[in-house]
Amino acid sequence: MHLEYTVVEGDFVNAGIASSSVKKTLKQLNVNPTVIKRVVVALYEAEVNAIAHAYGGKVLIDIDPQKICMTVADKGPGIPDIALAMQEGYSTARPEVRDMGFGAGMGLPNMQKNVDHLNVTSEVNKGTTVEMEVYFQ
Amino acid sequence: MTLQEISNAIQGNVCLGKSRLSENVEHAFASDLMSDVLTLKETPLLITGLCNPQTIRTCDMACIEYLIICKNKKPTEEMLELAEENNMVVITSEHSMFKVCGLLYAAGLKPIN
Numbered sequence: 001m002h003l004e005y006t007v008v009e010g011d012f013v014n015a016g017i018a019s020s021s022v023k024k025t026l027k028q029l030n031v032n033p034t035v036i037k038r039v040v041v042a043l044y045e046a047e048v049n050a051i052a053h054a055y056g057g058k059v060l061i062d063i064d065p066q067k068i069c070m071t072v073a074d075k076g077p078g079i080p081d082i083a084l085a086m087q088e089g090y091s092t093a094r095p096e097v098r099d100m101g102f103g104a105g106m107g108l109p110n111m112q113k114n115v116d117h118l119n120v121t122s123e124v125n126k127g128t129t130v131e132m133e134v135y136f137q
Numbered sequence: 138m139t140l141q142e143i144s145n146a147i148q149g150n151v152c153l154g155k156s157r158l159s160e161n162v163e164h165a166f167a168s169d170l171m172s173d174v175l176t177l178k179e180t181p182l183l184i185t186g187l188c189n190p191q192t193i194r195t196c197d198m199a200c201i202e203y204l205i206i207c208k209n210k211k212p213t214e215e216m217l218e219l220a221e222e223n224n225m226v227v228i229t230s231e232h233s234m235f236k237v238c239g240l241l242y243a244a245g246l247k248p249i250n
Contacts (some may be wrong), residue, residue, distance in 0.1 A: 044195075100191045
């Protein structure tokens, strides 16, 4: 099963629509609730990041019987130092991001904690791609 | 303690979920930082001062059904519609987050481990 969503820059009101939709789909597929929570928490953090830090992007989801693969690809400023961005507490978020309850430098670490595989690639002034995999068993 | 007892303890206003006030709650967590809420393995009642659509979305992702919004902040219709879709109970209180936490701790609500 393949699903696609568009993420719009600064659209905080709709941040989480892709994650909510994926949650409903996984519930319908009778995926273990603990696994669903890991998937949607990681995806939601990635979705918020794309809205908060970039100029929009795409969420691509592929579900097979064994696993879910999630790609959040944005066009944006990119991340100059990915290792630094992975550190809990490191943040470059704007005040409006913090007003929404995010921007404390926990997004990438939260993704890492919840997925089986995380790959972050980024090019400065072009964008960032976050690829995540979670196995159902 | 029941949600009704919780609401009474904080002079709450039940915005959503009036039919569920007999349900029991044991644990609560308080935060304005939604990333912190997203780290929880448990699904406690959430006490927050943050009143925006992401509060509800975060509860959805974290499987949290019970929400208290402090300091007299009123959820919008859109927030309540989203909360209803997620089968949530939403209570507001005029008290500050600190006071709500204190009142509910004194009344017997426990922190998560």
